Amino acid sequence: MLKRFFLILFSALCLAAAASAQPLLPSQWDGKRVAFLGDSITDARQIGTTNDVYWHMLEGILGIRPYVYGISGHRMNQIIGQGERLEREHGQDVDAIIVFIGTNDYNGGIPLGEWYTYSYEQTVAANRQTGRTEVFRKHRELVYDDVTFRGRANTTLRWLKTHYPDKQIIFLTPIHRAYAMFSADNIQPPESFANACGLFIEDYIQAVRELADVWAVPVIDLASISGLYPMLDEHAKYFRNADTDRLHPNTEGHWRMAWAIAYQLLGYPADFPQH
16 A cells, blocks of 8 residues: 555656756756657647557656557557657657657568578779779668568558658667467467467567667667566556556556666757757
8 A cells, every 4th residue: 555655646747847947957958859659658638548658657767758649459560650640730840759669560470581681793893902992792682571570560660761861760669578468359468488480479579679770870778677577476556457458557667667768868869059
């Protein structure tokens, strides 16, 4: 009871901070307009029905102004649709975009695919000894497809970086997940089981981590820094239901995510001012 009291008290303090425009962690993020794209863990509809949400908490912690477009069930290839709605409603009047996606791709058995295809092609090189010369070298091209996770990620990042070339774009890795049963025809095994492709959630987490190198975007490794591990009964308290939903964090779980994200965001530019 005491722990619950302090959690409620702390939540009230954060909401009061948001209402008074005084963030708990004053930083470069105060007042910034941040779009959130993602799936059910980001979906605004859970507020008032099941639990509070990490981006709502970040209002009080960092003072951000969230624009939320996450939709339950969405996968990587649906992020562009969310981005298009953001663009219609706000144009370029946004400072940063945070994307939290991947867990439904794992559950849906989407193949990982490859980032690149490789070949040997002719190009021109030059140095002081040989001067200008034509050489054959290994060459790569990004894969853009709608059937693999990496292909979808490439397509998504190409869209984000062409439509929002001046904005900060940050990805969050999926978090760990355990058993969930939402109906007789929607039962999702725990992460100890591979998906239909024989892949584990860590494979998709790693693919999102790789986006940092492939597309020059910061990636917050929420799977590790949040500390959430629903496979243990001791962590069931951070999820909606110990027996039927260890996929979606509850309010307490979202607080852990919010603080983990907040401290990471302190190390990143909130925007890129034009000179």
